[in-house]
Amino acid sequence: MMGRGQWRMLKNWTLLHRRQTIIVLTLAFFIWTVTVVNFSTSMSQYGVRESEKLRKDVINLSEKYVKALARENEGIVDGPYAGRFTAYDLKKTIAVLLESILERLNRVEDQLFNQTMMNRNITRSTEASGIQAQDLLEGKNEQCELTKKDKQLYPQCTGKIEWMKQMWKSDPCYSNYGVDGSLCSFIMYLSEVEGWCPRSAWHGTSTVPKDDPTILLMANITTNIEPLMQMLVDPNERESYAWIRMRIRRIWDRWTKAVNSLAAKQDLSGRRQKKILVHLGLLSQQSGWKFAENQFKGGPLGELVQWSDLITTLYILGHKLTITSEVDQLKNILSKLPAANSPCQSRKELPVHIIYTDIVGLRQFKKFVKEGYGKFSCLLRIVDTFGTEPAFNHQQFAKKRKKSSSWGGQNLQPQQFFNMFPHSPDNSFMGFVVEQHLNDSLVNEIPRENQALVYGKNEYMWQAKTQYLDIINKSLEVHATVYMDERSDKETNTASTIIPSYVINHGFLNGEDLHTLLRQSKVFVGLGFPYEGPAPLEAIANGAVFLNPKFNPPHNRNNNAFFKGKPTEREVTSQHPYAEQFIGEPYVYTIDIGNEEQVRSTVQKILDLDTFQAYMPYEFTEEGMIQRMNSYIEHQNFCQFQRQPSKWPPEKAITLLFGEPNKSCKDVCWEKNFICEPSHFLRTNSMEALKQHGAPCSTEKVALDIFYPALDTRTNDCILQQDELLFSCVGKQENLRRLCPCRNYIKGQIALCQGCER
Template sequence: MKKALWRLFCRSSFSRRFWLILVIICVIWSAALVNVTLIFNDRPEKESEVLKMEIIRLSEEYVKALANENGNMVDGPYAGRFTAYDLKKTMAVLLESMLERLHRLENFINVVTNGTMLNNTQNISSKDKQASFILAKDLIMGIKEECILTEEDIKMYPNCRSKMYWMSKMWKSDNCYASYGVDGSDCSFIMYLSEVEGFCPKKAWSGSKQLKLKDGGPVNNANINVSLSSLMQLLIDPNERQGYAWIRMRITRMWSRWSAAATRLSKHDYMANRSKKKILVHLGLLSKQSGWKFAENQFKGGPLGELVQWSDLISTLYLLGHDLTITSEVEQLVEILSHLPAAKSPCQSRKELPVHIIYTDIVGLTQFKKRVKGGYGKFSCLFRILDSFGTEPAFNHRNFAKQNKILTSWGGQDLLPRQFFTMFPHSPDNSFMGFVVEQHLNNTDVQSTKRKQQAVVYGKNDYMWKGKEKYLNVIKDFVEIHGTVAGDKHENVPKYVINHGILNGADLHKLLSESKIFIGLGFPFEGPAPLEAIANGAVYINPKFIPPLNNKNSPFFKGKPTQRQLTSQHPYAEEFIGEPHVYTVSIDDLDEVKKTVQKILNKDEFKPYLPYEYTEEGMLQRMNAYIQHQDFCLFDAKISKWPPLDAITTILGPAGKSCRDTCSEKNLICEPNHFLELNNQEAIEKQNLKCSNMIKSSNIYYPAYNIKTKQCITQADNLLLSCVGSNEQLQRLCPCRSYIKGQIALCIGCER
């Protein structure tokens, strides 16, 4: 109690301190008098009431006198107006005296009620004694409240100094800083930057104890929710644009499988005692302002991969029992933000915000920035950005991207790379969200279905077929070829193709379960359809790209914030599934195509296969772990608590290799959350290396060892810590983690 009162008093402005003093005195003495009255109920009620009122009256007069004497003077070692240093000293003595008397009163009550005497110090641990705040006697002797940044602090919180400098210049730019107790002193800067924004170590004024702000109110537990009707109420489009129509249809169609998966998952111990989050879901791609016309084209053959991911995310969040608000129009977003006074303030406190997590896309993020403006900073760590192809650190870091002339309209967001959630595990720097592969038939039905000598082409638009006739001619000599091409104009579709047009899910899956081959044309890249085909037992022919496609040689990837090298139409199927379900071939090599088709058709069985991470249960498990453990508002933590340290293996890669490839070769995954622990000379020299000298630099290759100069190089900018990136002269120091087979986003034990 004493610590809480003193902390609250120190962080208040002078005018607030005055009233706080009055309230504290009244509350403490009123509580004491009530307790005494309850015990000595044989005393006359009138006498006790007179005594109580007299104490309160005298306390009020005393505080007013102190305020008048100290309110407008330069006092104490701070030499600043309105710091009320002498008033602090006086109040400290008063509070200590009052609290000591309360302790005595409690002891006396215990004697009366229990017949035992408690020692005042019995319940105070030695740790609490060491971590105590400055005492009244210290203040009277003129001791200053110390806030000193040590070298260890600076290592753990590398952005603290730059933020301190910014605060020294700009703390008067908005009144909100003063409301948090910022008064121009270094101590007030550190307290604000630690407790509110999280850029500095959390310290007491004495520098001996870390403080932690807690969200007010009780913690609510999340419980599995399988009520489809309640979810549908959240997906009513107020503008009647039918923007959610396709999403509603997919969720309804798959609900029985979703609810069954959630029920199975709920039996695991790690699903108990989960905190319930308030989550805002804003689908920027469906807004009129996006110009993408997703809503208008959702039933006309338009791109559906993003809608698949949004549908499955909404299902997941709802089933896991979280409190959802769903929007898709800017007007809705503005209406919500208009009720958030904190959104208009540059002070980055998140205590006032009514949401814990915000899921949106790049369009939605842009809309947030325009509407929130100065207050955007406080929201930034709450974002989770649905990002189909991923955003690498070099493109995400605005200044770095500018300097290296790679800044695009998609990049430069200056978020933590893990805040970007992808459809496939493209880069370990981002978080793999994924989606669910829809299944209309169970494995028994798929295996019992008689397969015909036929193939289905992956290409629903006519332009995707252009230039592919020679390739298809080879295949049509072995099987009957079917298509699902939208529209009436089929200029590039060979005449022998049996076209079914756009099929609903059930009919498409029936067609796939009757077919032996699913033919890739090279585009679209990384869609869900190949996984659906494989789950229905069809073998996917995956076109290989020679040379690999990237943002320099492919118009599609131009402007995308990634330097990924696509070696095939579907890298996930190539890397994580492979034969006998996936054959990655050069479709320009017609002999290779012919041999591959013959090999597939000689198979005795066409078994369905679906990785666990693309099932309903797999996505629920993965997203639950993210929601419970990922906290992007905790800046610069020296040791990441999740994934746990015992899942990490430190590996020094060969020169010229990225950490992504270094870990992959050991059947591990690069884990960017643990780079900070390796970003020092000691960690590098543990690899049997000797540093000629130590330097810091800002690029995506560090920490690393230069084999030519023998230098050890650490990362100077945490936003550039990256699993990708390689340099011929550098051996990268890599944090690699284990993973659950079929659930690569989680290490063994990380689902808890």
Template sequence: MMRSSGVSRCSSFGGRTLWRRMVAILLLVIFIWTITVLNVTFIYTSNHPKKESAVLQEEIVQLSQEYVRALAQENDGVVDGPYAGRFTAFDLKKTIAVLLESILARLDRLETHLNNITNGSFARNMPLSLVTDHERQVILSAQDLIVGKTEKCELTDQDKADFPHCLQKMQWMKQMWKSDPCYESHGVDGSDCSYVMYLSEVEGWCPRKTWTKSTGHMILEPMIYANITTNLQGVIDLLKDPNERQGYAWIRLRVTRLWPKWVKAIHNLAANQDLSKRRKQKILIHLGLLSKQSGWKFAENQFKGGPLGELVQWSDLISVLYILGHQLTITSEVEQLVQILSAVPEAKSPCQTRKELPVTIIYTDIMGLIQFKKRTGSGFSKFSCLFRIVDSFGTEPAFNHRVFAKQNKILTSWGGQDLNPRQFFTMFPHSPDNSFMGFVVEHHLNDTVSDDQPRRDIAVVYGKNEYMWEGKQAYLDVIKEHLEIHGTVFTEEGKKSNLPSYVINHGILSGPELHQLLRQAKMFIGLGFPYEGPAPLEAIANGAVFLNPRFSPPHSSKNTKFFKGKPTQREVTSQHPYAEVFVGKPHVYTIDMKNLTEVQLAVEEVLKQDTFTAYTPYEYTEEGMLQRMSAYIQHQQFCDFQHKVSKWPPSSVVTFVLGQSGQSCTQACWTKDFICEPSHFLELNSEGALRNATSICSGVGRSANIYYPSVNVDKGECTLQEDEMLFSCVGGRDNYRRLCPCRNYIPQQSALCLGCER
């Protein structure tokens, strides 16, 4: 509220910024006015007696002061704007507009008068900025403001298309703007204009300054570039465990062991593509799975046969981010997270002012995300677009969308996160809806295995816990007739093993020891569990053939306890679907381990091979992972609500495909040798796109489910997607043909399109 002057009632836009800006404008106006008065006085003095000019100067200054003072007194304590919150500064705009218009009018009159006196020389000496600024006065005049005309806050059809979340966010603001004082502190006052202004200027969900048609003024931080960093000690120092729980011990060992290969890979990549001028990111890495609060005991069991697939992924991610030259902070305990958040003044405020945040990207897992949400409460939304969730099995859009999942009774403790599905980073390319991060398939000794590598008639079984071997005796008996069976099973000291008597058990081996054993083996035997681990690819990289158990019917949350609660309906067709689909024979034989005849034939076919060659897909090499993650960091922009960054992958690599009845978009694209690209669903979600794809649309409606946009071939009805968070590459429905965005891809680097790696 105004207390003592015409400008004091305006507090701030985003704090004190707008107050300072408006005061600066007013001071600038007064300064220009004063300079002009002095200029006029100087010119006038050259043609008139000194006494007359002095009287004139004093009169002009006195009248100006009285004018501003009177205007302020008249408006004292008055809230007269149509959306007179502190944010909008409507009354201050009136004051400045009236003052500026009056000053410019007086200048015009003085200019005319002095031109007559000086024969036009005054106009030639006038500062150009004064003339052109006056000519460019825009939008609302002082008279408009005085009579109460409002600034135009309406959204155009183009605004709605470019900012599809804007209307939804405005509806939320209408209901919830009083839920926290921070909204009012930013000037939200219950009017549509204040909603639009806040959602554009603060949160970026709406077009910036639609109400003034101003191009705005973007303040850019100075660009700091990321430089390749190959100092091993630097990353090891980041991995010192403050609580001496040895939580990072296994990660440190893997990072150190692979470091020479990482260094070689980054130099190879830099020789093949330009890695300069990459923005240096401030990255927080929070390993929630290692925290005491998780209860999972990953840290305690990392050397006792516990699951290591997740630790492999984290080790390689840390190596990638560090060697690419980004600034890293690594935490694993809630106390460390709380300490970081305590330095963020508005961490728990729901207002999404991100300028105070100390990081630009956050890598964590589901446990870490839950811990983060708990500590930020209603302020989590400001952090949400920064997250990259390391998620081994993936999270499909239907499970990610909390309201939809709850309505369809598929909400689990892992799902309902309401993130962009591409913010989930998977171990294998399960679904294009998520981002494929992967890991590195480890090599030891020489980088390649020669064709004449000596092999023994042995097979190594994939299963380091005894329970994985239960019920597999008959299956292993068939293999035993041809090969000596070796195991790497963890057993407690003094406890009798229940493994078949013919198994030679080495216990838990170190990485180099295991790889040495695989170099001698002809086969690596899958038992059906664990699903999709790194070990089969490591065996293939060492030249051993992987015997991959097939599942009939496929395993999923509908029939397998392990997948219960996982936020995916994916049907797993074998123990290792990636090896089955992307590798295949002669390196992978996918068999039904209950069909002993099929097992017998597969083993015999493998043993007929003269050589056992190694194979590693490029996307699972150090260089491949560096290339992929560098592209993600440079191009994935989940906070780009104002569309300031070009869409990635670009539209030039995308084509629209109408799938067959019952196909998912993943299947429809794959049959055309393409990859489904979910970032381009919005472009084809229109009546025009559907009618161009099919001629049978009798009508076009809207609905919210993962199958849209699509056409019902029986009824001829076309349906658009109503909720863009449900755009999904997965999901097929009988009698529905889905319209799908498909892109090309780099062979052995399926996450990237041709040209997208740079």
């Protein structure tokens, strides 16, 4: 980099050189003007009066032009970016003069000779370069022009350039980075600092600088639990992490065995240690959700299961963690970061590599980083149980289409949302671990009884389910684990006006006692709520068959109060869609619980089974989660600045499929035993790709919606996606055939393609 003195010398030399060039070119220009005008007077078809008027017009225009050019050049200051091109201003001056000369020559020749063909040829020659004089005066340079491919690979670059044109003076940090108002400085800043534009547009290479291996810290497998327990001590003595600590400690031996088993199967060495901030906004006092207060009183535990397993995975893989849950903790960390308060989005200075939080935590985070949020946004991973679809994530689109949600409008890459189950291919599947409390020797000693355990720990879940339970009670003894508020001495845990009197209620049980009860039971009875919890998988892992209530019509945000505010239009076909779709019989029976005959026959079918075998999907084991999260940490990258030349998942795992009308890419891919892979939508977003896969494109259009790229079957228009945030696996429309990126997957590890686990 040049020092200030060197810049000053370069600037002085450039200004002197510019003035000398202007003088020489101005003299040459006047000589040319006089020559042309004198020549014009000799033309017999013009009279003296006309010739004299033409001579005065040309000279008068020339004088005005030279004065304007001198004023223009006098106000130009060479910035750090412009200085990289030492002939930049000389080229600008010459180009403007030559273009002006040719323009006047065209006018003179048109008047004197009326040679229109020559005029057209000269005009074409002046336009051949693609950059005109006015372009150069505005700071353009052919080395800073974006190609069509650049715009496809970096679709947000053009919009960022337009923003910079208006806002680059809004904060001195931009000029400190060398932005001087020229197009070149905008593109260089947006490529070098913020990463929204390609380096190849001006630098000639798109390689990402490599880290110095001598100063990198490596991530090593960590099996000592005590430092993690110290991180999970609540400084405010609210015991927010009590349930999480209990779960981690209880199954720690399984975690250590799992990571050692995975290390024996695949190479876990040579991984860079990441600095990771984990902020559990749902546990904060400000959230008002009372997760911490209700964690041992029958409150929702699915989210705490996911958080405890995420924290364990990150720690055992050897990454450096900072864990917070209260706003004052987060504020204290962010107040010490200069990067948090500057709109210039340099990501070279960021103190963390990844930030895991939830929607509540995201709101708290935004509040304290303010203008600096943009630079942190690509580091975010949002733990999001039910999913956030692109149509709700895109703030302006959601507002325009009346899809606004208190959970949506975050304008993140959809894959930055991490779900509990693999139900939304636009998002990433984080998952959790299905806990196995009982060791093998203890399991074998527990006899299977003729009993059913009901999945419903709160009384309200049992409403209007008596008729359904009565049928089950005719064949099986019915048990429950409903949490009851403290009652008078005369009352017991079985006292309830909602729960049938024949139900044997055990109250709130710890993990080992609950799993013993599951191991004794033949059937785990779903009531329809809660949706998509971990308990059915725990039951299946203990050999109990899950009765999964079917929804007809499917539950969604239009017909169900629970989903009304959720940022998804997903059609939930049963209480547990994952168990229905990915497990199925004989471990799961999805039935209409309002159909008495179907309930009766299904219970009998279960009782006729010879054995009750346990089943555990690999992706819900400790090893499966470690493998999946390690792949995400190593390969997922949402920061343009750090964009790698090779994509993940790799192209060899992707198949492009041209769907039928009114089918989403999720359905198109699934019907061919693939998964929709949103990270490869850019490959489909071109006329060439659509034509190559059978689309009879007549015209090319660009639009803003979740259905594109696609072929309109009514008009044969090929419609491309205008905004990459709206690439969607779930969008579908009756008249559109979509071109879909579909990925192969590992059975039992659906988040990873074949060969992508390393």
